[in-house]
């Protein structure tokens with residue numbers, strides 16, 4: 049990246065860092081069970097709720113417990129179940145139509161990050177009916193309050209239940225972009241491990257690696273705070289202590305609960321301290337080829353960490369200590385390299401490869417342009433790279 053662009057990026061990031069204590073961050077109110085929802089809806093005097101979920105979740109019967117609770121209290125609801133992984137502008141438009149047709153006044157995102165993000169984006173369109181989603185791309189474009197928004201994560205990965213982001217894919221261009229603004233932070237998050245028990249091992253692994261990526265990218269960035277560093281370290285500790293076990297035995301509710309908490313803490317860390325190039329590249333691939341988000345992140349993560357080099361050794365050493373794979377006395381470089389090595393080992397154990405075969409060489413300039421646009425100047429990454437420099441990662445991901 050040339051010096052002028054570097055200066056621009058770092059000035060932009062410093063400005064946001066200085067503004068951080070004055071920005072209206074908040075956390076969702078946490079409940080441990082879907083049983084809390086009827087009271088929340090009654091408290092907010094809402095009359096009809098739109099539940100946004102997906103077909104697989106509905107088929108597994110995961111929403112049944114919630115439906116029973118709502119029925120028992122005579123609370124009216126409608127269900128939108130067509131959300132797809134990497135949710136699209138069409139999902140948002142269809143769910144919005146259902147909301148309006150049925151006179152709804154509250155939204156529940158019930159599912160992985162895709163359903164929660166779709167719910168957030170529907171809320172954003174209700175708050176700003178005359179503004180398209182594309183015009184909300186970037187930061188601080190919403191300003192207005194959303195209807196009551198409750199998030200029930202069924203994966204332990206995205207942390208979307210606590211973040212200010214919604215990531216949506218344009219159905220026509222396949223451009224996947226993030227919308228970031230404070231009103232998108234859900235009012236309530238239900239961290240109920242029971243709804244994550246049905247996750248198959250591979251989804252458990254890839255979504256767990258997404259949470260790990262959030263914690264790492266937030267921690268190695270330049271805009272951390274005492275609180276986000278603490279959250280990131282705790283998330284890394286919990287993930288290293290639980291992910292392997294839960295991959296091999298998904299029925300252990302304690303491991304599931306710990307992973308859900310890890311995902312939440314990692315979300316708390318990155319919503320204030322941002323992600324980095326791993327996510328920017330993953331989003332470009334999720335949009336273009338529908339590669340699942342967690343899978344893309346887990347594959348890209350070691351490549352990007354290695355490319356950052358010695359600049360991040362000190363921070364990776366701290367993460368390695370939190371992960372329990374290095375001691376405080378371990379030399380920095382050794383601990384950092386052990387940490388990257390351990391990520392590769394986990395990927396191997398989980399059957400996650402090292403390449404993304406969908407990538408077509410002719411798409412690389414466009415994809416790296418998208419990644420550059422998303423990350424620069426917003427993400428306070430340890431080493432800045434422009435579109436031309438980011439291209440190398442796509443080539444690495446193509447190689448076998």
Ligand SMILES: NC(=O)c1ccc[n+]([C@@H]2O[C@H](COP(=O)([O-])OP(=O)(O)OC[C@H]3O[C@@H](n4cnc5c(N)ncnc54)[C@H](O)[C@@H]3O)[C@@H](O)[C@H]2O)c1
Pocket residue numbers: 102103104105108110132133134135159160161162163165202203205206207208211212213214215243244245246247248251255258334341342
């Ligand atoms: N808003 C944010 O802060 C944020 C952060 C990270 C990622 N994201 C976005 O979230 C999306 C990815 O979300 P995700 O990784 O949670 O996956 P997902 O929501 O796309 O779900 C992946 C698959 O897992 C299935 N699934 C979900 N929960 C299940 C369960 N309990 N049992 C069985 N199957 C289950 C779904 O049906 C789906 O087929 C991406 O679009 C990504 O960009 C958003």
Ligand SMILES: [Fe+2]
Pocket residue numbers: 206258259261262327341345
């Ligand atoms: Fe993510």
